[in-house]
Amino acid sequence: MEQELFGRLTIDSLPFYSAIAASGAAVTVLGALSVMAVITYFGAWRLVLFDWVSSIDHKKIGIMYVMVALVMLMRGFIDAAMMRSQQAIAYNNEGYLPPDHFDQIFSSHGTIMIFFMAMPFLSGLINLIMPQQIGSRDVAFPFMNSISLWLTTAGAGLVLVSLVIGKFSTAGWTGYPPYSGSQFTPGVGVDYWLWAVLVSGVGSTMSGINFLVTIIKCRAPGMTMFRLPLFTWTVFVTSILMIFAFPALTVACGALMLDRTFGFHFFTNEAGGNMMNYINLFWLWGHPEVYILILPAFGVFSEVVATFSQKRLFGYISLVLATMAIGILSFTVWLHHFFTMGSSARVNSFFGTMTTIIAVPTGVKVFDWLLTMYRGRIIFKPPMLYTLGFLVTFVIGGLSGVLLALPPIDYLMHNTTFLIAHFHNMIIPGVLFGYLAGYMFWFPKAFGFKLNEWWGAASFWCWIIGFYLAFMPLYVLGLLGMPRRMEHYEIAAWQPHLIIAAIGAFIIFLGIVCLGVQLAVSIRDRKQALDLTGDPWNGRTLEWATSSPAAPYNFAVLPQVQSIDAWWDMKARGVAYERPKQYEDIAIPKNTFIGAVIGGAGFVLGFAMVWWIWWLAILSLAVIFAAIVIRASDDDTDYVMPASEVKKIEDARFAQLAKAPKNEMADDPGFAGDPAPEPAT
Amino acid sequence: MTATAMTVSPQDAAKYEEKEFGFWLYLMSDAVIFACLFATYLVMVGNTAGGPTGKELFSLERAAGETALLLFSSTTFGFAAVALSAGERSRVLLWLAVTFVLGAGFIFLEFGEFAGMIAQGAGPDRSGFLSAFFTLVGTHGLHVSIGLLWILVMIGQVVVKGLTVPVASRLMRLGLFWHFLDIIWVVIFSVVYLPGLL
Numbered sequence: 001m002e003q004e005l006f007g008r009l010t011i012d013s014l015p016f017y018s019a020i021a022a023s024g025a026a027v028t029v030l031g032a033l034s035v036m037a038v039i040t041y042f043g044a045w046r047l048v049l050f051d052w053v054s055s056i057d058h059k060k061i062g063i064m065y066v067m068v069a070l071v072m073l074m075r076g077f078i079d080a081a082m083m084r085s086q087q088a089i090a091y092n093n094e095g096y097l098p099p100d101h102f103d104q105i106f107s108s109h110g111t112i113m114i115f116f117m118a119m120p121f122l123s124g125l126i127n128l129i130m131p132q133q134i135g136s137r138d139v140a141f142p143f144m145n146s147i148s149l150w151l152t153t154a155g156a157g158l159v160l161v162s163l164v165i166g167k168f169s170t171a172g173w174t175g176y177p178p179y180s181g182s183q184f185t186p187g188v189g190v191d192y193w194l195w196a197v198l199v200s201g202v203g204s205t206m207s208g209i210n211f212l213v214t215i216i217k218c219r220a221p222g223m224t225m226f227r228l229p230l231f232t233w234t235v236f237v238t239s240i241l242m243i244f245a246f247p248a249l250t251v252a253c254g255a256l257m258l259d260r261t262f263g264f265h266f267f268t269n270e271a272g273g274n275m276m277n278y279i280n281l282f283w284l285w286g287h288p289e290v291y292i293l294i295l296p297a298f299g300v301f302s303e304v305v306a307t308f309s310q311k312r313l314f315g316y317i318s319l320v321l322a323t324m325a326i327g328i329l330s331f332t333v334w335l336h337h338f339f340t341m342g343s344s345a346r347v348n349s350f351f352g353t354m355t356t357i358i359a360v361p362t363g364v365k366v367f368d369w370l371l372t373m374y375r376g377r378i379i380f381k382p383p384m385l386y387t388l389g390f391l392v393t394f395v396i397g398g399l400s401g402v403l404l405a406l407p408p409i410d411y412l413m414h415n416t417t418f419l420i421a422h423f424h425n426m427i428i429p430g431v432l433f434g435y436l437a438g439y440m441f442w443f444p445k446a447f448g449f450k451l452n453e454w455w456g457a458a459s460f461w462c463w464i465i466g467f468y469l470a471f472m473p474l475y476v477l478g479l480l481g482m483p484r485r486m487e488h489y490e491i492a493a494w495q496p497h498l499i500i501a502a503i504g505a506f507i508i509f510l511g512i513v514c515l516g517v518q519l520a521v522s523i524r525d526r527k528q529a530l531d532l533t534g535d536p537w538n539g540r541t542l543e544w545a546t547s548s549p550a551a552p553y554n555f556a557v558l559p560q561v562q563s564i565d566a567w568w569d570m571k572a573r574g575v576a577y578e579r580p581k582q583y584e585d586i587a588i589p590k591n592t593f594i595g596a597v598i599g600g601a602g603f604v605l606g607f608a609m610v611w612w613i614w615w616l617a618i619l620s621l622a623v624i625f626a627a628i629v630i631r632a633s634d635d636d637t638d639y640v641m642p643a644s645e646v647k648k649i650e651d652a653r654f655a656q657l658a659k660a661p662k663n664e665m666a667d668d669p670g671f672a673g674d675p676a677p678e679p680a681t
Numbered sequence: 682m683t684a685t686a687m688t689v690s691p692q693d694a695a696k697y698e699e700k701e702f703g704f705w706l707y708l709m710s711d712a713v714i715f716a717c718l719f720a721t722y723l724v725m726v727g728n729t730a731g732g733p734t735g736k737e738l739f740s741l742e743r744a745a746g747e748t749a750l751l752l753f754s755s756t757t758f759g760f761a762a763v764a765l766s767a768g769e770r771s772r773v774l775l776w777l778a779v780t781f782v783l784g785a786g787f788i789f790l791e792f793g794e795f796a797g798m799i800a801q802g803a804g805p806d807r808s809g810f811l812s813a814f815f816t817l818v819g820t821h822g823l824h825v826s827i828g829l830l831w832i833l834v835m836i837g838q839v840v841v842k843g844l845t846v847p848v849a850s851r852l853m854r855l856g857l858f859w860h861f862l863d864i865i866w867v868v869i870f871s872v873v874y875l876p877g878l879l
Contacts, residue, residue: 140699205710213703217695243706247713255721258816263806265730266721266816272728272809277721284717587692629834635847 007612008188013166020101025164054591056142057552058127061149063446065124066439068153072116075160077512079109081505084470088502090488091495102487103170104189108159110173111193115200116156118293118427121435123152123207126235126296129442130211132543132550133229135220135559135566140213142589143631148203148210150599155200158606162192166610169193172485174282175256177267177275182260188610194257195606201246201253202602208242211235220542222561226320229541229564230313233320234299237327238292245288245331252281261609276341283334291330293427295323297434298365301387304437305369307537308384309376312565315368322361322368329358339410348407355405359398366395381537382456386437389464390429397425400475418478421471428467436463436515443522444531448548452525455518462511470504473497532660540568545576547653553586553641556650577657583646587638594631598624689846697850704854708861711824715865718817719872726877728809735814735877738803740794744874747790748866751825754783755863762856770844773852774836780859781832784825791822814873821869824862831855 015021039048052060082105086095097105131139139145162168169189171180180190215228215236228236256278258264265271267278306313313319335343335351369391378384400422404410413419436459444450477497482489522529535544545567546554557580563569570576601623608616689697726735761776795815798804805815835855838848 141703209703209706209710212706213699217699217702243710244713247710248717251714251717251721255812255816258805258812264812264816265728265806265809266725266812268809270730271807272725272730272732273812274725274728274809277724281717281721625830632834632851633838635842635845 004615005613007608007614009165009611009613013188015164015167018098018101020097021163021167028160028163049593050591053596054593056146056589056591056595058131058139058142058145059446059550061145062124062126062128064149065120065127065152067124068156069117069121069124069435072112072120072156074512076109076112076117077509079105079112081509083109084498084502084505087486087489087498088495090486091492091498092490093488095488097487099487100167100170103172103485104168106485107169107172107189107193108162111169111196112156112159113427114173114289114293115197116152116159118431118435119200119204120152120156121439122238122293122296123148123204125300125435125438125442126207126211126238128446129438129543130232130235131214131218132445132546132554133232133541134215134218134223135542135545135555135561136214136218137553137555137558137586138218138589139210140218141210143592143595143637144206144210146592146595147598148207150596151203151206151602152200154599154603154606155196155198155203157603158192158196158199158610161607162189166192174286175253176282177256177259177278178269178273180256180260181268182263183268191257191260191610194253194260195610198250198253198257199602199606201249204242205246205250208239208246212239212243215239220555220558220561222559223542223566224561226317227561227564227566229299230302230316230319230323231296231299231541234295234302234323237323238295241288241292241295241327241330245285245292247285248281249285249289252278252285255281257609261612276338279338279341280334283337284331286337287334288330290426291326293431294434295326297431297438298323300383300434300438300441301369301390303541304383304387304441305372306565307441307539308379308381308387309373310379310538311372311376312540312568313368314371314374315364316564318364319368322364325361326358329354329361333358336405336410339407340414345407352405352407352410356402359402359405362398366391381440382451382453382460383437383441385457385460386433386440386463389460390433390437393425393429393433393464393467397422397429400425413478415483416478417474417482417484420484421474421478424467424471424474428463428471433463441537442543444536444548445534445543445546446549447526448531449522449526450529450531450536452518452522452529455514455521459511459514459518462507462514466504466507466509466511468504469507470501473501473504532656535567540565542566545570547656551649551653552588553646556580556583556586556646577654579654580650583643583650585643586641586646588641589637590639592631592637594627597627601627693846697846700850701854701857704857708857711861712865715817715820715868718813718820719868722813722817722873725809725813730808730810732808732811733801733803734810735873738798739874739877741874741878743790743794744870744878747787747794748870750783750787750790751863751866754780754787755860757783758856758859762852765844765849765852768844770839773844774839777832777836777839781829781836784829784832784859788822788825788829791818795819818869818873821862821865824858824865828855828859828862831858 015025039045052064055061082097083102086097086102089095127139127145131137159168166188169175169180169185169192171185171190171193175190175193178184215232219228255264255266259266259268259273265273267273267275269275302313302319332354333351335341335347336355339348339351369387400418404413404419404422440451440456474497477494480491480493480497482491482494531548534547534550536548537544542559542561545559559566559570562573567576601620605617605620605624608614608620757776757779761773761780764772764776798811803811805812832855835848835852838851842848
């Protein structure tokens with residue numbers, strides 16, 4: 001009876017077996033409780049529920065995504081700090097983390113940073129900005145957008161809950177079988193990992209569909225494909241990759257789930273399993289995923305570098321083509337993640353060659369960004385600092401990647417910390433710096449005031465110095481032969497490097513502290529940094545044409561686009577802030593809780609499947625089905641904002657514009673002289 | 682209700698076009714899921730681990746019956762679509778009902794096939810080959826079952842709401858889904874059952 005009700009969930013699943021695990025659980029529970037306490041203290045439950053949780057406005061969904069990402073960034077960083085400190089002291093002794101716990105930490109670090117920090121950060125920035133960049137009032141499917149958000153949050157929730165109830169996976173963020181199979185790793189850890197990935201993966205697939213339809217179908221009049229801002233172009237390619245790569249992850253993880261839960265033999269050692277099939281399927285998703293993460297960051301860099309060099313982006317067409325080329329090539333390199341599998345030399349040399357080729361379009365982009373800065377009037381705001389840091393650091397990472405692309409070298413370096421250094425060298429400057437630059441660049445658009453620049457610059461310097469200290473020693477350690485994921489070691493020569501790396505992690509911690517301080521100081525001093533014009537950086541693209549924060553409908557009248565850098569062009573032609581003669585009624589989708597209900601049911605489904613509580617799994621599937629049917633039977637999903645109300649909001653905006661001090665950057669003499677001609681197509 | 686009653690404003694027409702395009706993208710994404718499952722099946726088809734092979738397990742009669750039911754159900758859904766564009770509500774309901782019965786017959790046959798295999802000890806936990814078989818064919822069956830539920834919901838909507846523009850747009854997408862499953866089945870028949878029996 002008890003087993004039918006609770007599956008394999010027992011009181012022993014609570015983490016009282018270890019002080020460190022118990023304190024991790026306590027921090028998680030206290031964190032959740034204190035958030036609730038703060039909401040209660042401010043009497044904000046109504047606001048949180050009815051304005052945010054139920055919102056299907058793309059801007060609010062974008063902000064919620066970024067909030068999830070920042071929370072998970074902290075959690076993922078705590079994992080990283082624990083690993084670095086363990087390895088710094090664990091020479092000839094056990095350190096403070098037992099192996100089982102250390103393994104959970106590196107598994108959750110990778111899982112969180114890829115799936116629940118980078119993915120939500122990316123979806124958040126895209127949601128916030130892309131519809132405004134193409135002159136649209138929302139994404140194509142606002143309700144599905146809400147489902148995506150809450151499924152992603154459900155996955156993140158499963159990872160967090162594993163801290164409190166049960167354990168997390170010890171199989172690394174890639175979960176290779178046969179180790180991750182039930183024969184060698186019974187228990188719930190791998191199942192938590194699987195369901196977190198499966199639930200959020202469905203959300204990501206839906207996001208991809210949503211973004212792609214939005215870009216293809218919802219552009220403003222005159223916004224042809226070759227007038228799209230570069231960020232939107234990168235979102236376009238990323239969305240295609242999401243739609244076609246995530247199914248492979250779903251199949252790989254779904255099959256491993258069937259192995260573990262129902263005794264199938266996809267990847268087992270015996271009974272005809274084939275574990276290499278998992279690794280192929282996983283990286284068939286995994287390599288495009290790298291580009292899913294990094295292409296939008298490239299888009300951010302492109303916007304930032306043009307805005308803060310006060311110049312049109314150099315080589316727009318070549319940047320678009322390079323993005324497309326990367327999108328296609330990203331499906332042809334997955335085998336380089338396991339050259340040592342023992343494929344023939346012919347197979348390995350094909351994938352090695354493709355891997356070196358994929359570096360070429362990325363190199364094209366680097367030159368385009370450099371040439372955009374060339375003879376520009378560079379303004380060193382924090383987003384630009386992150387971009388400059390990226391350019392230098394990313395090239396180093398790219399070079400180590402070209403080394404690893406050669407199968408004979410990969411045989412030597414495989415599974416060492418050289419690899420760890422390489423991919424952190426791509427992902428921290430490439431992805432994270434891009435997202436942080438985007439966060440600081442577009443923050444005024446989301447909230448109507450700018451972030452403090454001093455603390456922004458301080459966070460940049462901590463991040464970049466910390467990054468070099470933390471990861472350059474890992475290159476050396478890899479060359480010295482140190483394998484990845486070591487809980488302790490007996491080689492004295494390694495320890496000095498690991499101590500330097502731990503110091504680097506501490507400086508990165510200061511960088512995260514600076515980000516927190518920046519946010520707090522900026523909220524405190526927001527009155528001095530208000531963005532009254534909606535265009536705080538003298539921007540070039542259409543998201544700066546809306547007010548900050550943008551009205552629920554973004555554009556009262558859809559803009560007429562005549563060139564790339566549409567907003568810059570409108571400013572140059574003097575039509576930027578023209579008052580329309582009349583307004584029309586605008587249909588806006590109504591808020592609904594159904595997306596949050598589906599996300600919640602997705603969380604419960606994952607939890608029930610992890611613990612084999614079958615009745616609960618069936619119940620949550622029934623809830624999801626009922627929610628979809630209810631929504632699909634509702635033909636009255638919009639409300640109409642009458643023209644009079646639009647006029648009221650817009651009148652207030654124009655009154656504010658009249659009061660606004662002239663843009664500090666618009667005073668630059670270069671402003672009017674660069675009317676952004678059409679590219680030769 | 683006649684066809685002329687279903688006039689749509691340009692904004693709404695654009696909305697429905699977006700939904701149809703989005704649905705196509707979903708189908709392409711689903712096609713990749715099936716592609717991965719097909720690839721997995723082909724990799725594992727020989728991994729019988731001493732257990733039964735496809736030749737011993739599959740029955741051509743049953744597979745042919747399943748195929749016939751599913752292909753006919755696609756045809757009858759086509760009739761429903763014709764009735765929809767003619768605006769004839771009762772005929773839409775009739776053909777949806779027929780499609781449901783044929784689809785349910787398919788699921789009934791497939792369920793019997795799976796139950797028979799499990800009963801003779803050839804379940805998905807017997808060998809890698811059978812894991813891949815049950816997952817590939819079962820995923821298709823799961824899709825058909827969801828399609829059946831969708832047909833029931835749409836019958837309800839046609840009864841309650843009539844052939845309104847949103848209902849018609851949903852029926853069009855259901856049609857895409859149903860024909861897509863048919864195509865997948867044709868590939869399953871050619872990749873799983875025919876080579877298994879020949």
